[in-house]
Amino acid sequence: MADKTPFSIVGKPLPKVDAWAKCAGETIYADDLNLPRMLYGKLLRSPHPHAIIKRMDTRRARALPGVHAVITGEDLPIKFGILPVSQDEEALAREKVRYIGDPVAAVAAVDEETAEEALKLIDVEYEPLPAITSIDEALAQSENRIHEYNKVGNIQKAVALEFGDVEEGFAEADYIREDIFFYQGSTHLPMEQHAAVAAYGPDGKLTLWSSTQTPHYVHRALAKVLEMPPSHIRVIATPVGGGFGGKSDPFSHEIVAAKLSMLTGRPVKITLTREEVFYAHRGRHPVLMWVKTGVKRDGAITAMHFKTFLDGGAYGSYGVASTYYTGALQTVTYKIPRYKFEGMRVFTNKPPCGPKRGHGTPQPRYALEVHLDKIAEDLGLDPVDMRRRHLVDENSLTVNWLRITTCSLKACIDKVIEASGFRQKFRRLPFGKGVGFACSSYLSGAGLPIYWNHMPHSGVQIKIDRGGGVAVFCGSIDIGQGSDSILAYVVAEILGIRPEDIRVVTADTDLTPVDLGSYSSRVTVMTGNAAMEAAEKLKDLLLTVAGEKLEVPKNRLVAVDRRIFDAEDPERSISFVEAVQLAEARFGTLGSVGSYKPPESPGKYKGSGVGPSPSYSYTACVAQVDVDPETGLVTVEKIWIAHDIGRSINPLLVEGQVEGSVYMGLGEALMEEQVFRKGLHKIPSMLEYKSPTTLEMCDVETFIIEKPDPHGPFGAKEVGQGPLLPVPPAVANAVYDAVGVRIDEVPITPEKVLKALEAKARGEDGRYGPSRIPDVAFPAPTTVDVPPEWQPAIVAEGTS
Template identity: 70%
Template structure:
């Protein structure tokens, strides 16, 4: 009567809920174990068909059942990035400051919903937390097509609109004869503020990021001054440090951590967060070790198991370090208080003078007076019983009270700036990227090695999307559903960079601790990917004077843009039209500086109009 599912998932809690609903079983009788996997990148955030099917088959056969997908099946079920067509209209003053922006996006969602509603809102939500935009109008539309479904790929809806906005900013800088770096420095959003769409911005290190990369890349002496065929491009970005709302709305914590302290001095940390190669287990044990004054090797992490661990919503939206980290610190501080009471009683000193360090608990004024950590656990257990504590984290409530305002809020935001250097052969269109400079506002790097790995991994993935990765489809015959399927569902034909394609990457970590993060940390899992793709496009323009306004930026597109330029046509390649869409009446939300309270002033009218007579 009970069921256990082992799956390569980013979200065991959501899979657990989906199984209970689909199989009509009590959730308490279902166990989901997230197996360690080398990566997820958003593609494993959905509860998948095969997870439900294998569970039902096991129940029907009353025996273990295993499903292993072929590479072709992975291509069909994996949630890839949404292709997005964009139209952006931005009003600026002569000094480059933004007066208003109108963003329209059209998403190709494939055959199923996935997290499509959120993906649609994300194509417009975060434009305002990077640069100050006093008036903002966003319209988004997602359509179903007879193709494999799209979902929350790394960056979840934001890389596409970031690509469009950053290229447009370069065009604006060119029109106004302003250096692109100087333009961006003028318009960076201010810290500790509310945006036009009521996103609460905390600390911002973007100005420092821009200054660091421009200095490292010698931007002033190289932009617009390199020989024909060589160029540099700049772009910036921002991203969530965890989504402010869960997939299903409720008032419960987003992450929980339980600690069990053993008489031997060992600690076991239980958390539902999923290790997908990003190092979340290391962050968990490091936070606990830092508070308790022991070493990470003294802590055993038990994660991603719905039977054994408290709920964590999953590894997505770059949420784990901030949310799990804060929960872990709270649980560790409660354990530390229990131990401090017992040790203070034994040493006859005020507990405020006790220091937890080097696997000891000792008096700060007389370090020789103290006990080992293991002895401290024994003293506390003798005093209050078995030592176990809990910690949890719930994000602050969003200031946005309008429909759609639930997408975009985050406890804090990370920021990145990147400069890409390119060599372009104007005859063949071939592009080579020799160097990338990137700075990331991390708040505080809890593990600098892991942080740099995430930044450089983002550069690698972004270069693949910028230069070569592309989904090409073929249509099945009518007797086989007439659906569009991948023409080449193979890693041999679906190109991604190899180690030989990787440029030199110069990483700058900007550390300004954010009080909302654990020990001041922000996210690093997704944000650094966003500026690289538009920086490549901007570098191509600096090199040969043509705009490629879509990805991938291939040699064929460069040659066509150069031919158009030679023929006296616009020196660009990319979409030229945006379809007419019957948009509904927009919500009117006065911004904070116009006396708004986060609510739409016309919401009641729109609801009345929507009710059929």
């Protein structure tokens, strides 16, 4: 096939730069580290969901032979947390515990067995408090407070925003529908258990190796809690064996390992057990949702009002951001001229929730796409056409001031509808078989950093060796998505060399410029742009000397295949290495830097920090299911999915992210859920926490839709998270097509399907799902003027 792009690396299905090491078992993950004199740390965790710590005695543990240190919360009194607004965590709880699994003490010993033995010798006296384990209980028991720092009861955060007058919008509607949904919580279940190794030296400097997605934020948290200058702390993120958002917070075990190393003068390793990984959590928030939408007869939305209630678990984590995210991105797929969002996160005595792939957006996306499916049916509209007619415009602002750059959602829709044969199947398959459709969108990196500052979000440094080897330094961490490879591909493309000529050095706070971390689908766009800037600077030097040597104007030179040549006379060329040596002779040691900061968002209201992004990816999905009406079992037969990536830098990696997102979306749609009994996690194991195996995973047909976005490196947008979003609603809509019942709550388990079928057989509503939301007042909304294109006069013209 003829190559239509001008690129030699970008767009090619090359192996990842770390593929060989990973397939040889040579990649060193955190728990693989083994330092001389290393001790092993263990954490003692609370057996109570909510209790006051009355007394703690560590003397018997200290006396055990082989124990080198025992610490409690008194040794680490400074609080921390990922967000500046919720610095509510203690490395070891001091006065009270807030969930079963909350760490209260820690031991360093010669081996894990001795450390575990020592934990049993720590005497803790607790005074149990009533445990709060649901949103309703959190709201009802406002005197039984889990934290003291939030304003009211157990409501950590309540937000209310109104863009334009929604009541006016509802008044213009031909049809209004309200629905209630519940999206159950789930966990990341990374294959690698969290691990950290700390080494404190006699020079007073600390090094922490950790399985983390955010070494920069861990660096800041360590400096704060340990009261050390950041310049004396080095955080190295080891290759992460699965993150999905679950390794994005600074964690107790990281801080404790550091403290234990400082006290003993020896390296200390802490690796969480699988059970402990379930307690560390930070997974998908359970979210209860209410949505009311007004539409015209053709399905054009006149107004939407969305309410969310998040069960946050015991600590803040990313929760304030998560809360906003449950309301931010409803507006970026279909035109919504007036929009009101009310969101609330409550504390409960369960492991803290946080960001999981899609962070706060899969829940409302599920609700929205099932809700729209119902509206289409109510109005007798085709669910595909109804959505397709009212997509957002490119280069526009949404009603909540998010800037849309490129949007190829129409092309995505057409691709999956055609490939799946949706129109021949929808409402036409035999009972028990069905197809469902949904769309979604996600951000390519958050527009703002987690703590307020004006510095770049990503930095890249490049140095070139006289032999032609290129080293690329960047703070980003490869969590399997291929961020190291993206750096190599981008730099190789610009300098005209091969990815294998490049050594990538990443995620080391001593050696690499800051990148904020592998979260919010930001890395390709932000590190890619920074790498492009740094590489272009070096290329300019190389072309300068090559032009002089070849006596050719610089603008006629092309760098490709390790040579620099005259585009008009390719015989005139010099090698990359020769150009490097000429450039070093001329300019001195060769190096350059590049950095990236997202464009400023036009939204200026309180709360506008969550949602803006350089660009948004778009996805359309069709699911085909088989539902057994006898057992209620839903089997997904196939998924067709098209993703608007802007530009695919490596189609293999893009497909891998799409397929992995579909897999994770199917797990959430059908089986994965956090189950508690009296605050105790009932299934903290990989056997009982059901996740799809090879046998449950269906065929996936992936379509990559490319239309370069001006803000991305070579036009790239995100792919790591967005393709998860349409999967649960597409499955739910397909279940309805198959057996005629609405499952308004994920996971869609056989029990729920059967209950809905039984209800329908009794002549009742063929639906399973929540029927009410808490009767609780939100604050008066912040009313925000809408962007000019959504001013009422203009909207009225546009929707005629």
